[in-house]
Amino acid sequence: xxALDRYDPVAVTVYFMAxxxxxxxxxxxxxxALSLFGALSLYFTRNGSNGMRSHALYLLLFLxxxxxxPLTHHNGVTVLFVLNDNPVTLEAxxxxxxxxxxxxxxxxxxxxxxxxxxxxxLLYLFGRFSPRLALTVSxxxxxxxxxxxQAKKVNDAQKALGLYKDDNPIDAMRGGMRVFSVMVTWALxxxxxxxxxxxxxxYGVTRRSFFARRCFGAKDACLTASALVLALFSVxxxxxGGVRFVFYPAxxxxxxxxxxxxxxxxxGVLTLLPSLIEWGDELKWRFLKSGI
Amino acid sequence: xxLLEVRDxxxxxxxxxxxxxxxxxxxxxxxxxxxxxxxxxxGKSTLMRLLKKELQPLGSLExxxxxxxxxxxxxxxxxxxxxxxxxxQRPDEQIVCDKVWHELAFGLENLGFENGxxxxxxSEIACYFGMEPWFEEKVSxxxxxxxxxxxxxxxxxxxxxxxxxxxxxxxxxxxQASEFINTVRRLNREFGLTVLLIEHRLEEALExxxxxxxxxxxxxxxxxxxxxxxxxxxxxxxxxxxxxxxTRLCLKxxxxxxxxxxxxxxxxxxxxxxxxxxxxxxxxxxxxxGKPALEFENVYFRYSRDGKDALKDLxxxxxxxxxxxxxxxxxxxxxxxxxCAAGLRRPYAGTVRVFGKKIRQYKNQSLYDGCVALLPQDxxxxxxxxxxxxxxxxxxxxxxxxxLSGLMDRHPYDLSGGQQQLVALARALMAKPRLLLxxxxxxxxxxxxxxxxxxxxxxxxxxxxxxxxxxxDVEFAARVSDRCAMMFMGEVTSCDLPRxxxxxxxxxTTSFSRMTRGLYDLVATLEDAEExxxxxxxxxxxxx
Numbered sequence: 001x002x003a004l005d006r007y008d009p010v011a012v013t014v015y016f017m018a019x020x021x022x023x024x025x026x027x028x029x030x031x032x033a034l035s036l037f038g039a040l041s042l043y044f045t046r047n048g049s050n051g052m053r054s055h056a057l058y059l060l061l062f063l064x065x066x067x068x069x070p071l072t073h074h075n076g077v078t079v080l081f082v083l084n085d086n087p088v089t090l091e092a093x094x095x096x097x098x099x100x101x102x103x104x105x106x107x108x109x110x111x112x113x114x115x116x117x118x119x120x121x122l123l124y125l126f127g128r129f130s131p132r133l134a135l136t137v138s139x140x141x142x143x144x145x146x147x148x149x150q151a152k153k154v155n156d157a158q159k160a161l162g163l164y165k166d167d168n169p170i171d172a173m174r175g176g177m178r179v180f181s182v183m184v185t186w187a188l189x190x191x192x193x194x195x196x197x198x199x200x201x202x203y204g205v206t207r208r209s210f211f212a213r214r215c216f217g218a219k220d221a222c223l224t225a226s227a228l229v230l231a232l233f234s235v236x237x238x239x240x241g242g243v244r245f246v247f248y249p250a251x252x253x254x255x256x257x258x259x260x261x262x263x264x265x266x267x268g269v270l271t272l273l274p275s276l277i278e279w280g281d282e283l284k285w286r287f288l289k290s291g292i
Numbered sequence: 293x294x295l296l297e298v299r300d301x302x303x304x305x306x307x308x309x310x311x312x313x314x315x316x317x318x319x320x321x322x323x324x325x326x327x328x329x330x331x332x333x334x335g336k337s338t339l340m341r342l343l344k345k346e347l348q349p350l351g352s353l354e355x356x357x358x359x360x361x362x363x364x365x366x367x368x369x370x371x372x373x374x375x376x377x378x379x380x381q382r383p384d385e386q387i388v389c390d391k392v393w394h395e396l397a398f399g400l401e402n403l404g405f406e407n408g409x410x411x412x413x414x415s416e417i418a419c420y421f422g423m424e425p426w427f428e429e430k431v432s433x434x435x436x437x438x439x440x441x442x443x444x445x446x447x448x449x450x451x452x453x454x455x456x457x458x459x460x461x462x463x464x465x466x467x468q469a470s471e472f473i474n475t476v477r478r479l480n481r482e483f484g485l486t487v488l489l490i491e492h493r494l495e496e497a498l499e500x501x502x503x504x505x506x507x508x509x510x511x512x513x514x515x516x517x518x519x520x521x522x523x524x525x526x527x528x529x530x531x532x533x534x535x536x537x538x539t540r541l542c543l544k545x546x547x548x549x550x551x552x553x554x555x556x557x558x559x560x561x562x563x564x565x566x567x568x569x570x571x572x573x574x575x576x577x578x579x580x581x582g583k584p585a586l587e588f589e590n591v592y593f594r595y596s597r598d599g600k601d602a603l604k605d606l607x608x609x610x611x612x613x614x615x616x617x618x619x620x621x622x623x624x625x626x627x628x629x630x631x632c633a634a635g636l637r638r639p640y641a642g643t644v645r646v647f648g649k650k651i652r653q654y655k656n657q658s659l660y661d662g663c664v665a666l667l668p669q670d671x672x673x674x675x676x677x678x679x680x681x682x683x684x685x686x687x688x689x690x691x692x693x694x695x696l697s698g699l700m701d702r703h704p705y706d707l708s709g710g711q712q713q714l715v716a717l718a719r720a721l722m723a724k725p726r727l728l729l730x731x732x733x734x735x736x737x738x739x740x741x742x743x744x745x746x747x748x749x750x751x752x753x754x755x756x757x758x759x760x761x762x763x764x765d766v767e768f769a770a771r772v773s774d775r776c777a778m779m780f781m782g783e784v785t786s787c788d789l790p791r792x793x794x795x796x797x798x799x800x801t802t803s804f805s806r807m808t809r810g811l812y813d814l815v816a817t818l819e820d821a822e823e824x825x826x827x828x829x830x831x832x833x834x835x836x
Contacts, residue, residue, distance in 0.1 A: 120391060120428075131401065141390035145432045150673070157673035159657075160634040160666035162723040167656050182676045189705050193385035197443075199346040201399035201450065202373025211397035211410040 002046055003281035004274055008220035009121040010128070012113070015223055018231035019270055020109040023102055026238070028245045029094075030264050032101045038271025039108035045278045046112060062104045069096025075248045095247040112274070120213075127210035134210055143187075150186060154179050223273075230270035237263045293361065294319035295486050296343065296454055300355035303338060308351075312338045314510040315355070320454065323484035325477070327497045329525075329534050330507035332708040332738045336490045339507065340458045343488070345372045359454075370403050377452035381459045381736070383439035387431050392423065395431060395442055399450045417449040421475070435622065437468025444475065455479070457489045462709075462736040465622050465764045470496055492738055495536045495803065498553050506531065519551045533739035537767075537803035537818070544822045558807040567828040572813040573820060578789065580775065582612040583648065585727045585758035586633055591642035593625075593632055593782075602628040603639065604782035610775075612726075615749060615759040617769035617790075619800065620779030626762040627669065629779070630729050633760065634666040635659050646727065665725035669732045671716040675704035680715050687722045693751035694718075694744075710741035717748070728752065730761045734768045746772050766802045770794055770816040791816045 004012065023035035069092055071083070076091030117125075119141055127134035155176075158164075163175045237243045237259040244254045254260070296319070303313040312335045320326060330336045341347040343357060345364050357364040359376070367375075380386060389395040396417060400410045418427050421441060426434060434442065440460055447455070457476065461469035477500040479485045491497040498504065504521035506514040508531065514524040525531045526543050535543070538558025542550050547565075552558040586609070593603040602625045610616040620626050631637045632644055635651050644651045646664055654663070668674065677683045681700040689696060694714050699707060704715055713733060720728065733749075734742050742765075749772045752759055763769055769776050770790050777787035778800065788796065794805045794816040801816075808815040812824050 120394075123394070135389070135401075138389045138391070138394055142387065142431060145430075146384065149432070153668065153670060154673040156631065156636050157666070157668040157670075158676070160636060160660060160664070160668070160729075161674065161720055162657065162660035162665070163676075164657050165661075178676050185705070186672065190382075190385040193380070193382060194388060196347055196380070197386035198388055198398075198402075200344060200373065200378045201447065202346075202370060202402040205369040205373055205402060206404040208401050209404045209406060209410070211394070211401055211414070212407055213393065213411070 003277050004046075004116050007223055008214060008216045009117060009125045010216060011220035011223040011227075012116055012121075013125060015227040015274065016109055016113045018227040019273075020106050020113075022231055022234050022267060022270070023105055023109075026235075026243075027095075027098055027102070027247070028243055029098055031234070031243070031267055032098055032105065034264065034268050034271050036101050036105040036108075038268075038275065039105045039112070041272065041275045042112050042278070043108050045275050046115065058104055058107065061107075062100045065100035065103060066093075066096040069093070069099060077250045091247050091249070091251060094251065098247070124212050124214065127212060131208040131210040135208070147183065147187060151179060151183050154182060154186075223277075226273065227270065230266045230273070234263050234267035234270060293322075294358075295322045295360055296320040296488075297358040298339075298343070298355070299358070301339075301342065301357065302354040303335075303342060303349075303351055305338075305349065305351045311510050312351070313342075316507075316510075316512045317355075318505060318512065318515050320486055320488060322453075322486055323480070324502045325480045325487045325500050326489070326503045326505060327494065327501040328488060328490045328505045328507065329492065329494060330490075331530075331534075331740055332710060334507040335510040336507055337458055340378075340456050340488070340490060343454075343456055344376050344378045347378065373399070374403060374450040375453050376456065377447035377450065377454065378456045379440070379443050379447055379458070379460050381462045383436050383443060383463055386443045387439060390430055390432075392427050392429050392431060392434070392442060393418075396423075396446050396449055399446060403450070413449050413451075417445050421445045421448075435468070437464050437471060437622075440464060440468070440472055441475065444472070448479065452485070454486045454488070457487065457491075459490050459492065459736070461491065461493065466493075466766075467621065469493060473497055473500075492534070494534065495554060498536060506534070518553060522551050522553065530740065533743055538807060540818060541804070541807070541821055541825075544818060545825060555803050555806045558803075559809075559811075562807060562811060562825065565830055566825050567831050568811060570824065570827050571811075573791075573815070573824055573827075578774070580609075580611040580614055582614075584609045584645070585612045585647060586610045586760060587643075587645040587648075588629070588633075589643045589645070591632065591639045591644060593628060593637060593639040601782055603632065606642070606783055608777060608784045608787060610727075610758060610760050612758050613753065613756065614774035615753050615761065615772050617773035617776045618760070618762045618779055618784075619764070619766065619769055619776060624779040625782040626779050627731055628782075630666060630731050630760075630762055633729055634664055636666075660723055662724045662726065664727045664729065665720040665723050666729040667716055667720045667731065667733060669735065671712045672705065674716040674719050675712075678703055680704055680707075683715065684718055684722065687718060689718070692718055692721065693748050693755075708741075709736045710738065710745070713737065713741075713745065714748070725757065727758045727760065730759065730763075732763055732765075733761060734763060734765045742768060766794070766800065767817070770802050770805075791820065 019038065023032060026032065070088050073092045074087050074089060076089030078090035079087040080090055081088055123134050123138055126137055158175065158179060163178070164171055242254055242257065243260045243263050246252045299317050301313055301316045302311055304311045316339065328336055338349065341349055345367055359367055387395055388398055393414065396414045397410050400413060418424060423445065426438060431439065431442065455476070461472050464472060473496045476487060476489065480487050480500065489497055498518050501518055503516060504514065504518045505512060506521065506525050508528065513528065514521040516524060522535060522539050526535060526539065532540060532543060536553055538552035538555060541558060542552060550561055552561050588606050588608050591603050591606045592601055594601050606629065618626055618629065628637065632639055635654065646659065651659065675683055679701055680696065683704060696715060696718060699711055699715065704712060707715065734745060737745060746768065749759060773790050775787060776790050776793040777784050779785070786793065786796065791814040794801045795814045804818055804821040805816055808821060815821050815824055
């Protein structure tokens with residue numbers, strides 16, 4: 001369990017929405033670079049070198065997306081070379097890089113987010129708004145694996161009783177459909193028992209409450225507040241025409257002033273915040289261990 | 293004063309010609325533990341559901357049900373939900389939520405309790421039931437016994453005064469079942485919880501029961517303290533199989549005055565009243581003959597690459613003309629062995645041969661055509677059609693060793709457990725297998741149905757079908773098998789003729805073997821026990 005897992009789901013959600021949200025609505029290279037760096041740093045801090053293969057997949061995605069733009073869009077004034085009578089421009093290349101950087105960074109934010117938000121925490125998030133919705137989600141999470149498990153059992157049983165006469169795909173499909181149709185009957189049939197069990201325990205007697213196993217504490221408030229404030233300051237200059245970057249037809253940026261530097265700084269702190277929290281926790285443990 | 297009282301209760305389902313319950317009257321006092329037994333279809337479950345307001349079936353009801361002096365129907369919803377707890381047979385389908393902690397909180401959430409109280413009650417109950425190690429788990433990761441314990445706990449968390457248990461142990465193995473019953477007994481002893489329990493394995497339930505009730509065709513034929521009720525039930529010929537082993541033995545021997553309940557009492561009685569001149573029955577020494585039907589040779593299997601071996605260096609042979617029973621605890625690999633034998637899973641080392649031919653050489657599903665059939669544990673998985681008739685289309689029903697003609701137009705799911713078992717068996721026999729594999733065929737069957745099923749197994753053997761049966765049911769194995777084997781941790785650790793097998797085991801053995809251990813040798817079944825005691829005869833009264 002790492003440090004972020006101990007934060008309240010509401011605080012975590014607010015933080016990730018802020019960090020990824022700013023990146024999503026900005027095409028400024030500095031902001032995107034900060035977002036990508038922060039997202040990667042958080043993911044690597046939490047997972048170390050595990051799952052290197054998945055990173056290769058994201059890298060490929062990044063490259064493909066970055067390449068597609070200059071090959072399909074020919075705006076821009078700086079022609080690098082001509083391919084099949086189509087000009088490939090510097091502006092389109094850079095735009096492609098920025099766009100794919102944005103997408104990949106947001107994907108990495110959500111990878112970390114989904115790691116932190118286990119089903120329990122998601123449920124807690126829903127439960128605050130609607131206990132009923134939370135129950136529905138919980139039941140779905142219970143029934144999908146149960147259904148799959150039973151389908152496997154039925155298929156095995158049928159196989160060993162000779163449902164499939166031959167090893168051919170048509171026969172397999174026919175058998176599979178038969179199994180699926182009986183699974184619907186099974187689900188309805190066993191749903192009755194579940195409904196009984198729910199009624200027996202007073203479902204629908206009064207307004208449902210929701211059992212939350214955690215509460216929103218000071219450090220959660222701290223994270224929420226700092227995420228909101230930092231995000232606000234990051235986008236503040238943009239509202240007054242600062243921090244703007246234009247790709248087409250030629251690259252141009254609003255000159256760097258104090259406002260925009262403050263904005264970059266704020267966003268930099270925002271994106272590194274979770275990594276800092278994790279590092280701080282790690283250091284604390286090292287210190288504690290050396291004390292033992 | 294009685295906590296729950298039933299007065300002249302009659303009930304009939306709509307369009308049913310017979311009453312499901314006929315003038316049933318009884319009362320449960322606060323803190324009483326009452327066990328209810330009876331055949332499938334005798335109205336036990338109907339009675340149980342009528343006692344729980346939320347689950348009352350539709351139909352015409354006469355008479356009245358009083359809870360704490362008030363009519364059950366007038367009880368406030370929240371009160372009725374929390375005061376009367378109900379757990380039924382199937383562990384999986386009663387669970388609503390995906391995590392253990394959430395399931396525990398479910399009932400309290402329904403009643404709209406506030407967070408602090410839920411937290412307190414849930415932690416308390418999890419602690420009492422020893423659920424801490426799996427409190428955060430997904431319910432799908434639990435064993436059947438744990439699931440049923442969770443069902444009990446999530447009812448207990450609502451602090452009921454009465455607990456209605458409808459065959460809660462039917463789907464559990466003997467060890468899980470006894471753990472469950474013990475927990476219920478502990479709740480009754482420590483909190484004075486009133487319990488009404490439907491149970492087929494009476495031995496353990498009766499140790500703690502204050503009273504025993506029996507239903508037959510909707511009528512209450514016994515409702516008295518345990519021993520009196522047992523005598524009462526024993527007078528009805530067809531109810532005898534429901535009695536505990538020791539009681540049955542006494543009835544067989546015609547000892548009218550004694551009524552032992554536990555194996556311990558049975559043993560004391562035998563020791564005191566019977567001579568010990570002949571200690572063993574004339575021996576049986578059959579060597580298995582014929583060709584091997586199924587051979588396992590140093591088979592290894594695991595479910596995942598990094599997992600543990602589910603089958604480990606497993607070798608055994610089952611022959612053409614025998615009923616072979618495999619016994620063993622939960623997770624010893626019995627079901628895995630069956631799926632390997634049926635070609636559903638492939639071992640990573642070793643060979644499996646069916647009728648002398650390697651299982652991999654059966655191509656194009658030919659293994660399932662006139663060769664092997666597997667009857668799975670959950671027989672519901674066998675049915676694909678809406679009626680039994682469609683299900684068994686093309687089968688020669690005349691050839692079956694049992695009669696299904698009355699069931700042909702019913703939906704397979706609507707049949708009782710025993711009937712489902714027979715229809716599934718008929719379905720398995722359609723492919724004319726020469727080797728029939730069965731996984732826990734007696735699970736959840738009432739004792740009478742079980743006896744009938746034993747005859748079916750014997751008649752299959754008489755038709756030349758080799759039967760390999762995986763079971764927890766030691767009494768069943770002792771009665772039908774030609775050889776028994778014990779599995780432990782993925783290996784076959786012993787294999788012998790049933791009498792020698794059960795005489796050699798001290799713990800994993802039949803009640804009759806336990807009752808006669810050290811007094812007589814090689815006793816496994818009721819018939820063995822009766823025979824040896826009759827040979828020896830009673831001691832003279834003067835001596836005793």
